[in-house]
Amino acid sequence: MKIRVVIADDHHCVREGIVALLERETDIEVVAQARDGMELVRLAREWQPDVVLVDLCMPCMNGIEAIRRLRSEPLACKAICLSMQSDPHQVQAALDAGASGFVLKENSFDELARGIRRVHAGQLFLSGELVGQVLAHGGAAPAAHPTAQRLTPRERQMVQLLAEGYSTQQIADQLHLSAKTVATHREHVFAKLQIQGIAQLTRFALRAGISSLDARGP
Numbered sequence: 001m002k003i004r005v006v007i008a009d010d011h012h013c014v015r016e017g018i019v020a021l022l023e024r025e026t027d028i029e030v031v032a033q034a035r036d037g038m039e040l041v042r043l044a045r046e047w048q049p050d051v052v053l054v055d056l057c058m059p060c061m062n063g064i065e066a067i068r069r070l071r072s073e074p075l076a077c078k079a080i081c082l083s084m085q086s087d088p089h090q091v092q093a094a095l096d097a098g099a100s101g102f103v104l105k106e107n108s109f110d111e112l113a114r115g116i117r118r119v120h121a122g123q124l125f126l127s128g129e130l131v132g133q134v135l136a137h138g139g140a141a142p143a144a145h146p147t148a149q150r151l152t153p154r155e156r157q158m159v160q161l162l163a164e165g166y167s168t169q170q171i172a173d174q175l176h177l178s179a180k181t182v183a184t185h186r187e188h189v190f191a192k193l194q195i196q197g198i199a200q201l202t203r204f205a206l207r208a209g210i211s212s213l214d215a216r217g218p
Contacts, residue, residue, distance in 0.1 A: 040052060051078050063083075103115050
C-alpha cells in the first residue's frame with residue numbers, strides 16, 4: 001500500500017516540483033496540495049493522509065500552528081517540516097509542536113523521500129546537518145514567549161494574520177467569521193499583549209515565532 005501524502009506550501013512551483021519528483025516513487029502517492037496551514041488542516045481531515053509535508057512560512061496559518069492543530073485532532077498523519085531555515089530553535093519548535101521530521105529545502109530529493117518513509121514507519125527524521133545543531137543546543141528550544149502562551153489558538157492565528165497585513169474584513173472572509181467577531185478577537189489580543197498598533201504586534205509576532213519576515217500578506 002502506498003504512503004499517502006499531502007503537501008502544504010504557498011509556492012505553487014515548489015508544490016508541483018515536489019509532486020513531480022514523488023510521482024517517480026512507487027510507494028508514495030500525493031493525494032492533495034494545500035496553499036496554507038488552514039487548507040492543510042481541511043485537506044488532512046478530508047483525505048486522512050499518512051504523512052503531511054509542511055512549509056514553515058505560510059500565510060493565514062504557519063506550519064508550526066498547522067501542526068499543532070493537526071495534533072489536537074484525531075488524525076493519524078505524521079508531519080515533516082520543509083524549510084529554508086536551519087535555525088536549531090526553529091527545528092526544536094517544530095518538533096515540540098508535534099512534527100516527526102524536518103528537512104531543508106536545499107537537501108536532495110532522495111533525502112526527502114527517505115524522510116517520508118522513516119516518519120511513516122514511526123521514526124524521527126532530521127536532515128543530516130541538523131542533527132548536530134539540535135544536539136549542540138541540548139535539544140531544547142528557548143522558552144516560549146510567556147505572553148504568547150496565554151493566547152488561544154484562534155488568537156495566535158489572529159496575531160499572524162494581522163502581522164501579515166490582513167484587514168479585519170479579509171480575516172473575516174478567510175476564517176468565515178463576521179467582521180464584528182474578528183474585531184472582538186483583535187481587541188482581546190491587544191489587551192492580552194498590552195500593545196497598541198500593528199507595528200508593535202508585528203514585532204511581537206516575530207519574537208514569539210508566530211510569524212516571520214518571510215510571511216506574505218495580501
